[in-house]
Amino acid sequence: LTVAHWASLRFRFHFSAMSVEEARETQPLVGSGLRPFFLPRAALPSVFVNAATVITEGYDLAVIGGVLILIRQDFQLTGFEESLLLGVQFFTMALGSPMSGYIADALGRKNALAIVFVFLTLGPLTMALAAGFKALFLGRILLGIGIGGGVDTVSTYLAEISPADVRGRLVGLEELFLVLGAFLGTLSNYFLVDVRSGWRIMLGLGALSPMILLGILASPAVLESPRWLLLQGRMEEAQDILQKLLRPAEARQALDEWTQQASQRAEPWMNVLRPADPRKRNALLSGIIVALLNAGSGGTIITTYLATFLDKEYGEGDHGLGIVVIFGIIRAVTVLFCLAFISDRWGRREMLLMSSIGTTIASAILMWAYSTGAAFVPYKFIGVCAIGVSHSMGLGPAAWPYMSEVCSTDVRSKSVSVMILLARMWAGLSIMSVPAILHSFDISGLFAYLLAFNFLGFLGMYLYVQETRGRSLESMGILVDKA
Secondary structure (H helix, E strand, O other), X not given: OHHHHHHHHHHHHHHOOOOHHHHHHOEEOOOOOOOOOEEOHHHHHHHHHHHHXXXXXXXXXXXXXXXXXXXXXXHOOOHHHHHHHHHHHHHHHHHHHHHXXXXXXXXXXXXXXXXXXXXXXXXXXXXXXXXXXXHHHHHHHHHHHHHHHHHHHHHHHHHHHOOHHHHHHHHHHHHHHHHHHHHHHHHHHHHHOOOOOHHHHHHHHHHHHHHHHHHHHXXXXXXXXXXXXXXXXXXXXXXXXXXXXXOHHHHHHHHHHHHHXXXXXXXXXXXXXXXXXXXXXXXXXXXXXXXXXXXXXXXXXXXXXXXXXXXXXXXXXXXXXXXXXXXXXXXXXXXXXXXXXXXXXXXXXXXXXXXXXXXXXXXHHHHHXXXXXXXXXXXXXXXXXHHHHHHHHHHOOOHHHHHHHOOOOOOHHHHHHHHHHHHHHHHHHHHHHHHHHHHXXXXXXXXXXXXXXXXXXXXXXXXXXXXXXOOOHHHHHHOOOOO
């Protein structure tokens, strides 16, 4: 609390230098006490709808662990069927991401998001009404397509409507809502575990947020991406929306830089996957490295399997679920603190590198704790929380802005879909491999793998990731120039 108080004073003083003229052009995102940054009021509905989309992914990641324990008893699932239910969603995320990238370029970001909400609604409802394994499997496929498409569309959409000086926080809201969704899923497990057919209610609640957001999306208050309008040659509409979303000087700069670009149309897939320009190739490579670390550094595995780990420690009961709830609270507070005090003040590169160092050290702690049979509290609990906190300080909130802004506008949507496709496939392989790793090596083998993965990921980011904070999206094409 002392550190938070000190940081709030420093933070408030830092932003008090904003001129009266600039303040008149914008409205504060938060109320009169701590005012981290300014954002036009017209952007609020668009920002909220996009960021809140990932609640469904976070909710499912957390709730499925508790649901599996219950449906294992109702449907007599085999270990192979459980692995399929957990892993198939990540592969269908990989399928949904390029589909969404194509639709977002062809029909617009809003229309792509509307289709995403349909899948995010159908998936949980199908699972909640399932009478057996096949219906559950179909629901996981539908939900995976929706989540994969949502992550791609939201990352691109948020980056394209955000002012440069607060883009990190606004796109980083994805991580906050992801953690919020996971926390809600944990609470759902905690309160509904003893309810008759409680797992059906747990899964069905996952459809609530996309249904609400679809209704909000239909409102004209949610604006289309001005960068997509520029790609379509609709200059006047784009200019009108840019003036609503950005300060006048930044809007003029964006239009001027856009008119000077050689490519003003969305590139085809071949030019995205095999760009002739080495700068675009290296931008894509650096984004892929960050995406792989975001999905595979351990946060996803811990969120999915923490209930299973605790079941081995304490057996079924409220004690383990209480620890899961505490873990969710710690992650949520960490992300909120990071967005309030660190994002857009620290660079993306330093946040990502520091976060990667933290997940590497945490993996080493957990490998030691499980190999020596140390008590869960405090040793293993410290390691678990260290992975969650480290991920939430950089690889979560800084990864989304970096992936969505490092590539130029003509390839952004498709490039983000490639990053998410590879990341989700890796996450799916990791999630499906956990039962086999636990069977062959015990839990210490899992964290040995995470230790090696995080260390190699740190080296990759150190070599290829460059700073993007504060730059306009139109100038990203000349940024990544390392061979």
